[in-house]
Every structure is written in C-alpha cells, then in structure tokens.
Amino acid sequence: MKMNGARILLECLKKEGVDTVFGYPGGTVINIYDELYSFKEIHHILPRHEQAGVHAADGYARATGRVGVAFATSGPGATNTVTGIATAYMDSIPIVIITGQVPTALIGNDAFQEVDIIGITRPCTKHNFLVRDVKELAGILKKAFYIARSGRPGPVLVDIPKDVQIAQTEFKYPEKVEIRGYKPNLEGHPKQVERAIEMLLDSRKPVVYVGGGVILANAAEELTKLCNMLDVPVTTTLMGLGAYPEDSPNSLRMLGMHGTYYANMAMTNTDVMVAIGARFDDRVTGKLATFAPHAKIIHIDVDPTSIKKNVPVDLPIVGDVKDVLFKMIKEVEAHPDKVKAFKEATREWHEEIAAWKGKHPLTYKHAANVIKPQYVIEKLRELSDSDAIVATDVGQHQMWTAQFFTFTKPRTLLSSGGLGTMGYGLPAAMGAQAAFPKRQVIVVCGDGGFQMNLQEMATLVQNRLPVKIVILNNNFLGMVRQWQELFFDKRYSSTCMEQPIDFIKLAEAFGAKGFQATKTDEVEETIKNGFAYDGPVIMEFKIAREEKVLPMVPAGASLNEMVLNA
Amino acid sequence: MKHTISVLVENEFGVLSRVAALFSGRGFNIDSLSVAPTNDETISRMTLVTRGDDQILEQISKQLNKLIDVIKVIDFTDGSGIEREMALVKVTAEDESRAEVLRIVDIFRAKIIDVTPRSYTIEATGSPAKIDAILELLRPLGLKELVRTGPVAIGRGAKGWKGQ
Ligand SMILES: Cc1ncc(C[n+]2csc(CCOP(=O)(O)OP(=O)(O)O)c2C)c(N)n1
Ligand SMILES: [Mg+2]
Numbered sequence: 001m002k003m004n005g006a007r008i009l010l011e012c013l014k015k016e017g018v019d020t021v022f023g024y025p026g027g028t029v030i031n032i033y034d035e036l037y038s039f040k041e042i043h044h045i046l047p048r049h050e051q052a053g054v055h056a057a058d059g060y061a062r063a064t065g066r067v068g069v070a071f072a073t074s075g076p077g078a079t080n081t082v083t084g085i086a087t088a089y090m091d092s093i094p095i096v097i098i099t100g101q102v103p104t105a106l107i108g109n110d111a112f113q114e115v116d117i118i119g120i121t122r123p124c125t126k127h128n129f130l131v132r133d134v135k136e137l138a139g140i141l142k143k144a145f146y147i148a149r150s151g152r153p154g155p156v157l158v159d160i161p162k163d164v165q166i167a168q169t170e171f172k173y174p175e176k177v178e179i180r181g182y183k184p185n186l187e188g189h190p191k192q193v194e195r196a197i198e199m200l201l202d203s204r205k206p207v208v209y210v211g212g213g214v215i216l217a218n219a220a221e222e223l224t225k226l227c228n229m230l231d232v233p234v235t236t237t238l239m240g241l242g243a244y245p246e247d248s249p250n251s252l253r254m255l256g257m258h259g260t261y262y263a264n265m266a267m268t269n270t271d272v273m274v275a276i277g278a279r280f281d282d283r284v285t286g287k288l289a290t291f292a293p294h295a296k297i298i299h300i301d302v303d304p305t306s307i308k309k310n311v312p313v314d315l316p317i318v319g320d321v322k323d324v325l326f327k328m329i330k331e332v333e334a335h336p337d338k339v340k341a342f343k344e345a346t347r348e349w350h351e352e353i354a355a356w357k358g359k360h361p362l363t364y365k366h367a368a369n370v371i372k373p374q375y376v377i378e379k380l381r382e383l384s385d386s387d388a389i390v391a392t393d394v395g396q397h398q399m400w401t402a403q404f405f406t407f408t409k410p411r412t413l414l415s416s417g418g419l420g421t422m423g424y425g426l427p428a429a430m431g432a433q434a435a436f437p438k439r440q441v442i443v444v445c446g447d448g449g450f451q452m453n454l455q456e457m458a459t460l461v462q463n464r465l466p467v468k469i470v471i472l473n474n475n476f477l478g479m480v481r482q483w484q485e486l487f488f489d490k491r492y493s494s495t496c497m498e499q500p501i502d503f504i505k506l507a508e509a510f511g512a513k514g515f516q517a518t519k520t521d522e523v524e525e526t527i528k529n530g531f532a533y534d535g536p537v538i539m540e541f542k543i544a545r546e547e548k549v550l551p552m553v554p555a556g557a558s559l560n561e562m563v564l565n566a
Numbered sequence: 567m568k569h570t571i572s573v574l575v576e577n578e579f580g581v582l583s584r585v586a587a588l589f590s591g592r593g594f595n596i597d598s599l600s601v602a603p604t605n606d607e608t609i610s611r612m613t614l615v616t617r618g619d620d621q622i623l624e625q626i627s628k629q630l631n632k633l634i635d636v637i638k639v640i641d642f643t644d645g646s647g648i649e650r651e652m653a654l655v656k657v658t659a660e661d662e663s664r665a666e667v668l669r670i671v672d673i674f675r676a677k678i679i680d681v682t683p684r685s686y687t688i689e690a691t692g693s694p695a696k697i698d699a700i701l702e703l704l705r706p707l708g709l710k711e712l713v714r715t716g717p718v719a720i721g722r723g724a725k726g727w728k729g730q
Contacts, residue, residue: 122584123591127634130580147634181576181637305628308621 005134005165006031010039012141015173018069019043020434022053026073027113028100031165045434045463048455050077052427054084057095059428060435062414063389065218067148068095074102075113083421085155086124090418091239092216094153096144103163104132118159126154134167139174146177151184152303153216188319188327196298196315197331201342203272205349206232212239213277213301213321220410222325229332231343233353235263237284238402239417245408256284257553258399261360264559266353267292275299277321280310290558300324360564362403371520373472373543377404383527388440389432393425393449396478399549401444423452430456433465447473457510460536468530471503471540482548507538514538569623570649570719572640573612573630577603581635594626598716613718638727642719649717652691658708659686667707674700
C-alpha cells in the first residue's frame with residue numbers, strides 16, 4: 001500500500017514495538033503529528049521542553065531495556081534535544097530521536113528553522129541519518145533501531161525533511177538488517193574465558209569491578225550467580241548499581257570519588273581485577289598512575305575501544321557481557337576442586353576487607369535538630385516498594401542516593417553518570433513512570449537541578465504520572481559548594497541560591513501536591529504522606545545546608561587518598 | 567611513529583566529516599589524508615598518515631572500526647604496503663639555475679608540466695621519502711609553491727583487500 005513518509009514512520013515504530021513516544025510538535029513535523037492524530041497504537045506524551053522529551057525517552061529505555069523514542073521539530077526543537085542525546089550517549093542508552101528538517105530543496109539555504117542537526121549531533125550519537133528519499137525511510141529506521149540497541153547501545157538520530165514526510169511510496173518494512181561496516185562481536189572467545197577463570201582462580205586478592213554494561217546487557221543474574229559461586233568481593237560504579245545486590249555480604253558498594261573506603265582499598269590492593277562492562281572513568285580510577293598498582297586486569301566489554309583506552313589490560317575479552325558471564329559460569333562449574341582451593345586461599349583477603357569495612361563503614365553523623373540527607377535516603381529505602389524505580393538528578397543528593405539507598409535490582413536506578421546532566425532526574429522519572437504506570441517511581445533532586453526541568457510537573461499532572469519528587473533542599477548548588485569549601489577557602493561564588501521557593505505552592509500551581517519536612521521527626525511522615533498521595537507529589541526536605549558527601553577522593557588523587565571526615 | 571592507514575568506507579555523504587571529527591575530537595594527529603571512490607563505486611578509500619605510540623594507534627584503529635560507515639581498516643606500517651605520493655612544485659628557474667632544475671628533474675624521473683622564463687612547474691611521483699628528497703634539492707633554488715597529495719597505499723602481493 002502507498003503511504004506518505006509520515007505514516008511510514010509511524011508504521012515502522014509500530015513494527016519495532018514502540019508503544020510510547022515523547023515528542024514536541026512544530027512546522028517540520030506537523031505532517032507526522034497529523035498522522036499521529038488518528039494513529040491509535042502509539043501513545044504520545046507531550047513534554048514541556050524537548051530536552052525533557054529526550055531524557056524521558058532515556059528514562060524509559062533505562063527502566064525497560066527497550067529503545068526509547070523522542071520527536072522534535074527542526075531548528076530550536078532539534079538543538080534542544082542535544083543535551084538529552086549527549087546524556088544518553090555517555091551512558092550508552094538506546095534511544096532513537098526523530099527530528100523534522102526543512103524541505104530537501106531548502107537544505108543549506110539558512111532556511112527558517114534550519115539547523116545542521118546531523119553535524120551538531122555527530123559526536124554525541126552512535127550514528128545518525130539524514131533521509132533524502134522517502135524510499136529509503138523504512139530501511140533507515142530499521143537500521144536506526146538495530147544500531148541503537150545492539151552491540152554497545154546508544155542514541156541514533158534520524159533527520160527527516162518535510163518533503164520526505166509528504167512524499168508517497170509503497171511501505172515495506174525490511175525483515176533483516178545488513179550493515180557491512182557494523183558487526184558487533186558478541187561472542188566472547190572461549191579460550192580467553194578459560195584463561196580468565198584460570199587467572200582469577202589463581203588470585204589471592206580478587207575483586208570484581210562492575211559497570212553499567214552489565215545492566216545494559218541484562219546480565220545481572222549471571223553476574224550475581226558467578227560472584228556468589230566464587231564468593232568474591234564485588235564493587236560497582238554508579239552506572240552499575242543494582243547489577244549486584246548491595247545488601248549481599250560480598251558487596252563493596254560503589255567505588256571511586258565518592259565510593260566506600262573499603263571498595264577503594266580493595267581496588268588499590270587487589271591482585272586480579274575483573275572489570276565487566278566498565279570503562280575506567282576518571283571518577284572511578286582517581287590518579288591513573290597509582291590505580292590498582294598490583295593488579296592483573298581482566299577486562300570484559302562489548303566495545304573494543306573501551307579496552308586499553310585508559311589502563312593497560314592483561315586479558316581482554318570482547319563480547320556481550322551476558323554471553324561471557326554465561327561461559328565463565330560453565331567454566332567455574334567444570335572446576336569444583338579449584339574453586340574450593342580458591343575459596344580457601346582468599347579467606348585472608350576477606351578478613352582484610354572485613355577489617356576495612358569495620359574501620360570505615362559508610363556512615364554519617366545523626367543530628368536531632370536538623371535533617372540529614374542520608375537519613376532521608378535511608379527512610380526512602382525503608383518506606384518504598386521493593387521494586388521502586390529511583391531516578392536522581394546530579395549533585396550531592398545523587399551521591400547520597402547512590403551511597404545510602406542500597407540498590408538490589410538492575411534497572412532501578414536512573415542517573416546521568418557520564419555527562420552528569422543537571423535537569424535529568426525529573427523527566428527521566430517521567431519516562432520510567434510512563435513505561436510502568438503501576439510501579440512506584442521516585443526522583444531525588446537537588447533544589448538547583450529540579451529547577452532545570454520543573455516545567456515537566458505539568459506533563460506529570462496532565463498524563464496522570466504519579467512520580468514522587470523528593471527535593472533535598474540545601475539552598476545551595478551543593479556539590480559545587482562542597483568543592484568551594486574544600487578547595488577554594490569557602491569562597492561560595494554563585495552557589496548560594498538566595499531566593500527561597502515555596503515548593504508546596506509550586507506543586508499546587510501545577511495541580512499536584514506538596515509536602516514539606518523541616519525537622520528530623522517529620523521525615524517519615526512526609527514520605528508516608530507523599531507515597532500515599534495518588535498523583536504526582538513534591539516532598540521537600542530542608543536539609544543540613546553544609547553537609548558534605550564523604551568519603552571523597554579529591555580530583556587527581558589516588559583512590560587510597562580519601563578524605564573520610566572533613 | 568608514523569603510520570599509514572587505509573580506511574574503506576561507505577561512499578556516502580558525511581563520512582569524511584565523521585572520520586575527521588573522530589581525529590579532532592579525540593586529539594589524534596592527521597599528517598595527511600586522501601580520499602576517492604574505488605573500483606566498487608559504493609566504497610571510498612581513504613589513506614591517512616598519523617602518528618602515535620602503539621596504544622594510540624590501537625585506539626585509532628579501533629575507533630575507526632567503530633564508525634558504522636567504516637568497512638575495513640588496514641594499517642600498512644609493518645611494510646606490508648606500497649606507498650606512492652605525488653607533488654606539484656613551482657620552482658624558481660632563472661639563468662644558471664634552469665639547468666640545475668632540469669638535472670634534478672631528470673635524476674628523479676619527474677616531469678616538467680609548465681614552463682615560464684622565470685619558473686618551472688614539476689610533477690614528481692614516488693614514495694614519500696623520494697618526494698622529500700627531491701624537495702630538499704629544489705628548496706635552495708627557491709620554492710614558490712608546493713602541493714602534495716599525501717601518500718596512497720596498497721597492499722603487496724596478489725591478493726586484494728578482500729583477500730581474494
Ligand atoms: C547542566 C549542568 N550545569 C552545571 C553542572 C555542574 N554542577 C554539578 S552538581 C551542581 C550543583 C547541583 O545543585 P543541586 O541541584 O541543588 O544539588 P545538590 O548538589 O545541592 O544536592 C552543579 C552546578 C551540571 N552538572 N550540569
Ligand atoms: Mg542543592
């Protein structure tokens with residue numbers, strides 16, 4: 001059947017199983033919106049800013065593991081998506097962004113609302129396409145979804161000129177994709193797996209260092225199984241939280257700049273490190289020259305460019321993390337005697353770690369008269385559903401959430417790790433809630449970052465998305481203030497937001513509900529009220545203003561040079 | 567160390583800027599770059615010369631391979647390839663130096679492609695080292711203008727890049 005390009009786009013999305021799109025209309029996508037008007041299979045959510053639309057698609061993707069989709073018009077609509085795209089790119093999140101473009105004949109003429117979004121997003125997409133002929137549209141969309149979700153996932157942008165949306169052609173969705181320059185290597189080499197297990201079983205001080213790749217590969221179950229079979233200590237990055245249960249005795253929790261003392265000590269003293277789906281980011285390694293000085297490194301990743309990029313690797317395994325972990329489990333099962341000896345030989349290491357845990361556990365000082373943010377996070381954990389999804393914004397509150405929430409399941413933490421995008425949290429939570437209307441979705445924000453996308457309150461109310469918004473209000477751009485306190489003689493340059501906001505009235509102005517706690521003994525009730533309310537709600541906690549995130553490895557220092565209490 | 571790398575890419579618009587952006591974005595060097603379609607017109611071939619230690623070269627090669635439009639990356643540094651480059655040189659040639667220019671051109675089997683009473687324009691082809699050598703001899707006579715293509719490279723032996 002002949003259809004126009006706009007309709008073909010929607011049919012393709014349907015074929016890809018897309019049920020929800022976050023999009024914002026405009027001149028060069030008006031034809032798509034016209035088709036959408038009578039296209040019932042796709043639920044469209046109108047955010048109040050294109051950046052939020054992309055973050056929502058990203059949150060949807062992180063929570064579900066499926067590809068998130070966002071629409072935007074050309075020019076300003078397209079440029080508004082860039083921060084969202086870069087955020088998804090840095091964390092390898094599969095999303096497809098559809099932008100309208102001026103008609104093909106006008107491209108290059110500085111036409112009204114023309115911008116070279118292909119050029120602008122080239123460095124922050126996994127790939128992007130300009131569709132120049134309606135006959136190519138279905139094939140390009142098939143490729144776009146395939147590229148976004150396969151190998152190391154990432155955002156793909158498809159720019160569709162208005163005339164291509166109007167032009168008609170026969171619609172046929174290709175069955176298969178074949179891209180000769182793109183063949184991700186998914187199968188881990190069996191010999192390398194054998195060697196890795198041998199190296200690991202020979203170690204005395206092993207540690208497993210887990211990144212977001214394990215969650216992206218849906219391999220949390222395999223990871224947990226392998227680590228429990230071997231009884232090895234496991235630490236995760238921010239992106240890896242939830243891949244291994246943090247309430248397990250072998251969990252070292254998060255490592256790196258605001259990681260635990262014992263995770264960072266384990267990394268510094270390990271003799272064999274197994275890095276899985278992690279990329280040795282500078283926030284994780286600290287000073288590279290002194291990073292894991294005694295370790296042989298086994299690095300498992302689907303992206304060969306991640307391997308040996310920042311640190312030398314003794315044993316690389318390129319492949320899908322799930323496949324490699326599966327093979328590792330089989331290999332371990334084949335050597336019960338060696339495993340027994342290994343457990344014996346690593347006993348001392350476990351004792352060493354237990355001593356570190358005892359010496360400097362993750363902790364904070366309680367206070368009766370003022371709310372401690374860590375306490376709020378602990379209470380949130382206690383009072384929330386066991387399958388609750390938690391989004392965060394970026395700053396101190398993000399680190400407190402990572403440290404004190406105790407994540408036990410994959411895809412329950414949505415946080416901007418690589419780019420560290422303030423304004424991410426609220427729209428990401430919105431995307432997750434759209435995917436799971438029945439699950440509890442909480443977002444922990446700072447008072448600063450919340451204001452970067454607070455317009456999405458309207459979207460939440462309109463679409464009945466009952467996101468629970470927690471604001472840890474220190475009336476500071478707290479994370480920057482902390483750096484100013486520690487490294488700039490408390491010169492709080494432009495980090496104090498003097499103007500107080502009445503968040504309860506703000507919530508009400510949007511048709512939502514607001515609660516506030518100013519004292520420690522109000523925390524529990526406020527959370528209970530917020531959770532009980534049927535609809536989007538703000539819970540504001542006036543917290544200790546100059547509380548710091550600790551421990552902290554100062555930028556450029558070694559992992560074992562942590563500031564523990566300052 | 568210098569590396570000559572061939573990159574076979576989809577002959578599509580925007581590919582050159584993807585490759586160029588990769589080098590500039592990651593701080594890799596490009597000494598020279600040449601691009602043109604191949605016998606298969608859906609494929610273009612780039613030859614680029616870059617520098618770096620082993621770790622950097624490994625990253626360059628992996629990062630190139632990661633681009634969706636890149637079909638194959640071949641590193642010729644181990645001597646497995648033959649390199650040729652062309653230079654067009656406008657050199658001062660007056661009175662006594664006219665004969666000297668001709669002698670140099672003759673020795674290097676180059677060609678004069680344009681003549682005026684005060685200059686010769688020379689076409690020279692050969693390995694990059696040969697081009698360097700002729701330029702060294704011509705330079706004292708007065709180089710008015712120099713254009714080099716940068717090398718192109720092809721593998722030695724009977725097999726094409728597909729191994730057939
Ligand atoms: C878009 C953006 N701008 C600036 C920053 C730098 N930055 C990182 S954390 C932070 C402070 C955040 O303040 P707030 O949202 O109140 O959270 P808090 O640290 O106080 O918990 C800033 C400004 C950023 N990460 N993202
Ligand atoms: Mg704040």
